Structure formats: structure tokens, C-alpha cells
Amino acid sequence: MTRYEPAIILLLRATTWGVALLTIAFIIFVLLNGANALFSASGYSSGTFGMPTDILPPLLGSLLLTITTLLFALPIGIGTAIWLTEFAGQSRLIDYLRLVTIAFSALPSIIYGLFGMALFVLTLGGGISFISGVGTLTCLLIPTIVVISDEALRSVPQGYRTASLALGATRWTTVRTAVLPIALSSIVTGAILGIGRIIGSAAPLMLTATVFYSGTISFSPFNPVAALPVHLFYAMGASDPIAPSVTAPLLLVLTLVLYLVAFGVRRISSRRITANE
Amino acid sequence: MLMLVTQLGIAYMDKAQNVSVSVTGTGSGVGFSALTNGTADVCASSRDITESENLLFKEQSVTVRKIVIAYDRLHILVNSRNKVDSLTSQQVRDIFTGRIVNWKEVGGEDLPIVLVGRDLNSGTASYLQSHFLRGEDYSPMTLQLPTSYLVKRVIGENEGAIGYAGGNPKELTPLKEVAIRAVQLSAVQSPPDLPPDPLSRLLYLFTTDTQSPAISGLLSFILSEEGQTIIRENGFVGVNQ
Amino acid sequence: MNGREYSEPLAKLTFGIFAGLVGLMITAMLVLFVKESLPFLTDSAVFSLFDKHWTPISTQFSYYGILPLLAGSVLVTVTALLIAIPLGLMAGVYLAEIAGTRERELLKPTIELIAGLPTVLLGFAGFVLIVPLVKSLFGLSIGLTALTGAVVLAFMVLPTIITISDEALRAIPSSYKHAGLALGGGRLQTILKVSIPSAKRGILAAILLGFSRAIGETVIVVLLTGNSAQLSLHPFLPVRTITATIFGEIGGTVVGTTHYSALFTMGLILFLLALTCNTIAYRFLNRTVQL
Numbered sequence: 001m002t003r004y005e006p007a008i009i010l011l012l013r014a015t016t017w018g019v020a021l022l023t024i025a026f027i028i029f030v031l032l033n034g035a036n037a038l039f040s041a042s043g044y045s046s047g048t049f050g051m052p053t054d055i056l057p058p059l060l061g062s063l064l065l066t067i068t069t070l071l072f073a074l075p076i077g078i079g080t081a082i083w084l085t086e087f088a089g090q091s092r093l094i095d096y097l098r099l100v101t102i103a104f105s106a107l108p109s110i111i112y113g114l115f116g117m118a119l120f121v122l123t124l125g126g127g128i129s130f131i132s133g134v135g136t137l138t139c140l141l142i143p144t145i146v147v148i149s150d151e152a153l154r155s156v157p158q159g160y161r162t163a164s165l166a167l168g169a170t171r172w173t174t175v176r177t178a179v180l181p182i183a184l185s186s187i188v189t190g191a192i193l194g195i196g197r198i199i200g201s202a203a204p205l206m207l208t209a210t211v212f213y214s215g216t217i218s219f220s221p222f223n224p225v226a227a228l229p230v231h232l233f234y235a236m237g238a239s240d241p242i243a244p245s246v247t248a249p250l251l252l253v254l255t256l257v258l259y260l261v262a263f264g265v266r267r268i269s270s271r272r273i274t275a276n277e
Numbered sequence: 278m279l280m281l282v283t284q285l286g287i288a289y290m291d292k293a294q295n296v297s298v299s300v301t302g303t304g305s306g307v308g309f310s311a312l313t314n315g316t317a318d319v320c321a322s323s324r325d326i327t328e329s330e331n332l333l334f335k336e337q338s339v340t341v342r343k344i345v346i347a348y349d350r351l352h353i354l355v356n357s358r359n360k361v362d363s364l365t366s367q368q369v370r371d372i373f374t375g376r377i378v379n380w381k382e383v384g385g386e387d388l389p390i391v392l393v394g395r396d397l398n399s400g401t402a403s404y405l406q407s408h409f410l411r412g413e414d415y416s417p418m419t420l421q422l423p424t425s426y427l428v429k430r431v432i433g434e435n436e437g438a439i440g441y442a443g444g445n446p447k448e449l450t451p452l453k454e455v456a457i458r459a460v461q462l463s464a465v466q467s468p469p470d471l472p473p474d475p476l477s478r479l480l481y482l483f484t485t486d487t488q489s490p491a492i493s494g495l496l497s498f499i500l501s502e503e504g505q506t507i508i509r510e511n512g513f514v515g516v517n518q
Numbered sequence: 519m520n521g522r523e524y525s526e527p528l529a530k531l532t533f534g535i536f537a538g539l540v541g542l543m544i545t546a547m548l549v550l551f552v553k554e555s556l557p558f559l560t561d562s563a564v565f566s567l568f569d570k571h572w573t574p575i576s577t578q579f580s581y582y583g584i585l586p587l588l589a590g591s592v593l594v595t596v597t598a599l600l601i602a603i604p605l606g607l608m609a610g611v612y613l614a615e616i617a618g619t620r621e622r623e624l625l626k627p628t629i630e631l632i633a634g635l636p637t638v639l640l641g642f643a644g645f646v647l648i649v650p651l652v653k654s655l656f657g658l659s660i661g662l663t664a665l666t667g668a669v670v671l672a673f674m675v676l677p678t679i680i681t682i683s684d685e686a687l688r689a690i691p692s693s694y695k696h697a698g699l700a701l702g703g704g705r706l707q708t709i710l711k712v713s714i715p716s717a718k719r720g721i722l723a724a725i726l727l728g729f730s731r732a733i734g735e736t737v738i739v740v741l742l743t744g745n746s747a748q749l750s751l752h753p754f755l756p757v758r759t760i761t762a763t764i765f766g767e768i769g770g771t772v773v774g775t776t777h778y779s780a781l782f783t784m785g786l787i788l789f790l791l792a793l794t795c796n797t798i799a800y801r802f803l804n805r806t807v808q809l
Contacts, residue, residue, distance in 0.1 A: 005705065005706050008706055009705075012609070012611060015605055015608040016612040017625070019609055019629055019632075020624075020629055029643065077540075079536035079537070080536045080539075082533050083530075083534055083537040099801065100797070102796070102800050103797045106792070108730075108734025108735065108792055110761055110785070111547070111734070111788065113765075114764065114768070114782065115547050128316050170525070171530070173525075173526075200638070201636070202636070203765055207768065211301035212279060212302055213300040213301075214297075215286060229639070230638075232638050236427075236741065237424045238280065238424055248643075251636055252635075258634075311769070313772045333772055389659045396745065396766050398766075398767070398770035414573055417571065417748035418755070418756070420746050421746060421747070421766070435659060436659075437660075
């Protein structure tokens with residue numbers, strides 16, 4: 001066994017590096033296609049024969065959908081986590097609730113898409129619209145936010161809480177002043193990664209909020225919207241020339257930026273915590 | 278009809294100025310369902326409405342209006358490198374139901390046949406099914422793609438592929454041609470119960486809304502000279518001719 | 519003083535309401551799927567579930583045979599796992615046991631990045647790169663096959679397997695490893711005979727979560743597997759998965775019809791399957807890794 005050890009270790013090393021390098025290669029491939037577009041004339045023009053190749057509606061749509069979803073999902077998700085860790089006490093029931101929530105956070109996004117379609121689009125009569133999309137994405141994001149906030153809160157050492165309570169503070173004040181600030185950076189990191197998931201989801205939006213082409217003149221939450229990943233998907237089934245050169249790289253860049261920000265936040269906060277201790 | 282309807286919608290919006298148009302798809306079946314579910318105002322279809330679809334509207338006590346907007350010719354398409362030039366309707370039927378699996382059986386090279394079709398919602402697929410396959414089901418090996426664009430693209434990239442689409446056969450987009458070719462259908466042994474030209478069909482719009490000015494404006498625009506020009510540019514035949 | 523008296527119960531109430539909303543949502547999801555599936559389950563068409571054909575819109579008889587779709591999903595998922603599990607475990611072992619700190623700091627985030635990539639982006643790259651590759655590599659008549667989808671799915675699922683097995687291995691008390699080394703085993707022997715068996719649960723959890731992610735993936739399979747609803751387990755043929763069927767056909771159904779309900783039934787099956795896998799996996803992880 002020991003004779004083959006260097007060879008096996010080399011194999012393991014090669015595999016791991018291989019995966020990492022494959023990822024980098026993928027990123028470069030997509031970005032290169034985009035670089036092509038920047039240097040050629042076609043770029044961002046509105047396309048020929050009025051084809052829906054304008055990148056602005058999908059970009060704005062994605063941003064608006066994401067921000068609005070966060071407005072709902074963050075308070076509800078973090079609030080639920082606070083309730084679970086700080087107010088609900090310890091019991092098997094609470095543990096089961098945690099387990100269920102974390103299991104739900106990893107469900108396929110098409111399940112949420114179907115749910116959102118049946119609930120918001122059809123039953124509540126919202127139709128294919130921005131609000132149906134926000135509703136669906138909120139449902140999709142909430143379990144993830146609960147899980148990461150819960151983890152973040154639970155990793156705050158109990159000492160902080162007992163000290164604060166011993167000083168006479170109420171539970172809520174304790175949470176607000178002693179626990180949350182410490183957990184905040186982890187929550188932010190996790191939230192950013194959650195954003196990445198919803199910015200990239202195509203299937204749920206295609207069932208509830210997006211259309212192939214939307215020429216709405218004024219924005220209204222009851223109108224359909226466009227979104228980047230959906231635009232890419234449609235572009236592959238139709239004749240959209242800017243898909244490889246604009247939509248895909250843009251989507252990738254957005255994802256990378258989010259990822260880097262999350263990474264940066266995590267880095268900074270871990271340094272701060274180690275510095276404090 | 279996705280591209281066609283999108284262009285018509287955009288042109289109408291330019292003209293009408295205060296109407297917003299959204300287009301989605303794909304497939305005639307999706308259109309009818311959206312109309313029934315209330316998530317769309319108008320639907321485009323490359324086939325007529327079916328009994329069961331009509332029934333669903335009747336159950337809601339809703340009248341559906343049918344408008345013919347264009348004529349079209351359906352083409353059986355093969356890769357341009359395929360030697361086979363013409364097929365009988367019986368052969369087309371056998372190929373798409375999976376009874377013939379190799380091109381050599383119809384006079385071509387020894388190459389497996391790849392069936393490229395549309396998904397269940399496609400009006401084009403249903404039309405071909407009722408007019409050529411006489412109601413038989415497609416072979417389960419048929420690839421089910423969402424749009425005609427993809428069908429043409431896949432056929433153009435695969436030598437053994439065969440499929441179907443309406444509009445201009447060679448055009449992938451107004452700018453790009455693809456390496457495909459329409460197969461001649463020989464009238465030999467054409468069964469008596471097939472219509473004289475099984476490949477010609479009508480393109481429709483259906484709507485449940487008969488009141489609003491926006492919709493009637495859209496419909497008259499499409500039937501007007503401007504609308505019909507766009508229809509012709511997409512490779513279809515206008516109704517005014 | 520009054521404000522402080524109210525803020526505590528108010529906070530507890532608000533957060534409790536939020537938690538209630540989440541509980542309500544979870545319950546509503548389960549209830550809705552069951553409710554929408556009932557028309558199909560109580561219809562005579564349900565007996566065609568075990569049929570070999572999925573032809574819901576047929577001029578003859580509508581068959582709702584789930585077998586071709588199930589076979590498609592299973593084929594694509596299992597093939598993907600056959601690729602991803604060995605590679606993933608090898609990388610997980612390397613990261614946890616062999617890689618140095620700096621190497622780890624470089625490799626782990628890069629690999630974790632894959633999990634954050636939009637699947638439509640992966641599908642797009644797969645369509646442009648992998649489809650022609652598979653076609654020419656294996657001399658097939660068309661590159662849209664189960665294998666093509668499986669390859670891209672494997673890539674998508676790798677970070678899950680790698681990260682979780684890495685964490686599971688690291689959670690093993692170092693005393694176990696030291697004991698193994700002290701007994702004279704080399705580094706690899708210790709890994710093989712001590713670390714991996716001890717991390718068994720975590721590794722299994724990683725595989726379960728990988729399975730759950732892969733079988734629930736929609737966009738990649740829709741774009742890459744060709745979507746032909748034939749019953750076969752041959753990786754070089756086009757297939758249709760459960761997710762692709764739901765996604766592709768739901769738009770063409772009217773609420774309350776048998777077809778609509780049949781699609782929700784399949785969604786329910788997927789729902790319960792993924793939920794079960796996830797629950798078991800996270801249960802395992804609770805006992806091995808500090809979650």
C-alpha cells in the first residue's frame with residue numbers, strides 16, 4: 001500500500017485540482033464569449049427585425065425581482081430563525097422543525113415553481129406577473145434564510161447571552177444588542193449566497209412571472225417581467241443572437257460578483273472575530 | 278409561430294402607442310390552456326381548436342373567436358447532406374411512427390434516422406399527426422423540442438435527422454440559413470382520404486375577448502397590409518392574396 | 519419605561535408570527551400538491567401509471583405511464599452520480615486529509631463556486647460544448663443523450679459531494695487518526711481504514727444530497743437530453759426526465775384536468791422523494807457535523 005501511496009496521492013491531487021481548474025475554464029469560456037461581443041459591433045443593439053434582444057429588461061427585471069424578494073424573505077426568514085433559537089426553547093419538536101426547514105431548503109426549485117404557479121398565478125388570480133414571481137421566489141428563499149440565520153445565531157457562544165441576561169436585559173434586547181451583531185456577518189454571507197440562487201433560477205420564474213417577450217411600456221407589479229436566466233433559456237430555443245455573447249456572460253459576472261462579495265464579507269468578519277478574541 | 282407573433286406584437290405596439298403586448302409560448306396547446314386559465318388574452322395556433330378544448334371553454338360559458346391570419350406550408354425537413362430527395366406519404370408516416378428506422382430503407386445511405394419533433398403542445402406536431410400519421414402516435418424515440426427554431430437547428434447539425442416545420446424551410450432566422458432542405462412529397466399512392474395538399478395549413482388567432490379596443494385593434498392590424506407584410510417576411514402566405 | 523415593557527412580548531409575537539408563516543407555507547405546499555394530485559389519483563387513468571407509454575395527449579387512449587420518465591430520471595441521475603461520487607470523494611479526501619492550508623483556501627472556494635452557478639448557464643455551456651463532444655466522441659447520430667445531461671449534472675453535483683464529505687472527514691476527532699497512525703498504518707491506510715469508515719454517515723449524506731439535487735434538476739436536462747419519452751436505460755439515447763416532463767407540459771394544461779393533475783402527481787412524487795432524501799441526509803449530518 002505504501003508503495004503506491006505517492007501515486008494515489010497524486011491522483012487525488014490531480015482530481016481535486018482538475019475540478020477546480022475545470023471551473024475556472026468554464027468561467028473563462030463564458031466570459032470570452034462576452035469579450036467577443038464587446039469588441040464587435042453588434043453588442044447591445046436592439047437587434048434585427050425587432051427581435052427581443054435588448055438586455056436591459058432582463059437585467060432590470062432580475063434586479064427588481066431579487067430586491068423585492070429580499071424585502072420579504074429576509075425579515076421573515078431571520079425573524080423565524082430568531083424565534084427558533086432565542087424564544088422557542090429546546091425541545092424535540094423544535095429540532096424536528098429545524099430538520100424540516102433545512103430539508104425544505106434543499107428541495108428542487110421546480111417544486112416551488114409549481115407551488116407558486118398553483119397558488120399565486122392561478123388560485124389567487126395574480127396571473128403571470130411580477131408579484132407572482134416575487135411570491136414564488138420568496139417561498140423559495142425563506143427556508144434557506146432560516147437555515148443560515150439559525151446556524152449563525154446558534155454559533156454565537158452562549159456566554160454572550162447569559163452575560164446580557166445577567167445584566168438584566170430582556171431576551172429581545174439581548175438578541176438585538178449581544179447576539180445579532182455577532183451573527184450578522186454570517187447571516188449576510190448566507191443571504192448573499194441565497195441571492196445567487198434566486199438570480200440564477202429560471203424554472204420557477206418561467207412558470208409564474210416571465211414571458212418570451214414583454215413590451216410593457218410602464219412597469220406594473222401585475223405585468224410579466226423578464227429575467228436574465230429566463231432570457232438565456234428562451235434565447236437558446238429561439239433565434240436570439242446575443243445569448244452567448246451578452247446574456248450568459250452578464251449572468252455569470254453577476255453571480256461571480258455576488259460570490260466574491262460573500263467571500264469578502266466572510267473573510268473580513270472572521271478576521272474581526274479572531275482579532276477580538 | 279412564436280417569432281411571427283412577437284414581431285406582430287412589437288409592430289402593433291409601435292403603432293398603437295398605448296397598448297402593451299407580452300408574448301409567451303411555446304406551442305399551440307399552451308396558448309389554448311393559457312386562454313382557458315385566463316393567463317392570456319389572445320392565443321396563436323397552427324391548428325384548429327379541438328373538441329376537448331372547445332368543451333373547456335363551453336364549461337366556462339365563454340365564447341371563443343377564431344381568426345385566420347395566414348396560410349402556411351408545412352415542410353418535411355432533412356439535413357442538406359442527406360441524399361434522399363423525396364418520400365411518399367406512406368414513408369413519411371412509417372418514419373415518424375418508428376416503423377422505418379434507417380435511411381437505407383428509403384433509398385438513402387446506411388444511417389440511422391433521428392426523429393426531430395416538437396413537444397406535446399405543438400400545433401404543428403398535432404397537425405402532422407392528424408394529417409399524415411392518421412392519428413397514430415409518434416415514435417417514442419422522437420426528440421421533443423420546444424420550438425421550430427431548435428428543430429431546424431438540430432436537423433441542420435445532424436446528418437441523419439428528419440423533422441418538420443412551417444414557414445420558410447431554409448431560413449433559421451431572417452439572417453441565417455441552415456443546412457436543411459425540404460423533401461418533396463411524391464403523390465404516388467396517396468390514400469384517397471388525405472386532403473389534396475396535406476401540407477398546407479391555416480394559422481389562427483383565438484381570443485375570448487371580443488370587446489376591448491386593444492384586442493380588436495391588434496386583430497385589424499394583423500389583417501391589414503402592414504401586418505400581412507410582416508407575415509410574408511416570415512415566410513408565410515398572407516390571407517389577403 | 520412603557521416601551522420596554524412592550525418590546526419584549528411584541529418581539530416574541532412578531533417573530534412567532536413569522537415562524538408561523540413559514541410553518542404555514544410548508545404545510546400549504548404539502549397540502550396543495552396532494553390536493554392537485556387527487557383528481558388524477560382518483561381517476562381511472564391512474565391505472566396507466568405503470569404503463570410503458572407517456573402519451574397524455576393522444577387521439578386514442580391517454581396513457582400516463584410514468585415508467586419511461588422514471589427511467590429517464592433514474593438513468594440520468596445515477597449516471598451523474600457514477601461520475602460524481604468517485605471524483606467527489608477523492609477530492610473530498612484530498613481536501614480534508616492531504617491538502618495544505620493554503621491549498622485548501624484556494625481550492626475549496628473555487629469548488630464551492632460551482633454550486634452557485636445558475637443551472638441555465640451550465641446547460642447553455644453544455645449545449646454548446648458537451649453535446650457536440652459526446653456526439654463525436656462516441657460516434658452517435660445525435661449528441662442530445664442521457665449521458666450528455668449526466669455529465670453536466672455530475673459537474674453541478676460535485677461541490678455538494680466534495681464539500682460535505684470534506685466536512686464529514688474533518689469532523690472526525692483527530693485522536694482516531696492519531697491512533698491509526700500510531701498503530702503503524704500509513705497516511706492512506708489510516709484514511710481508508712479509519713477516517714472514511716468513521717465518516718460513513720456524512721459521506722452517505724453527501725451522496726443522498728447529491729442524488730436529491732440531481733434528480734430534481736430541470737433546466738439542464740431539458741436542454742441536453744433531447745426529451746424523447748422512450749423507455750430505455752441506454753445512456754447514448756435521448757431520454758425524458760420527470761422534471762422535464764412537468765416543466766414542458768404544465769403550460770399546456772388546464773387547471774383541474776387529468777393531465778394537469780397527473781403532472782402534479784409526478785411533482786408530488788418528486789417532492790416526497792427529495793424531502794425524504796434531504797431529511798435522512800441532514801439527520802445523518804446532525805450527528806456527525808456541527809450543523
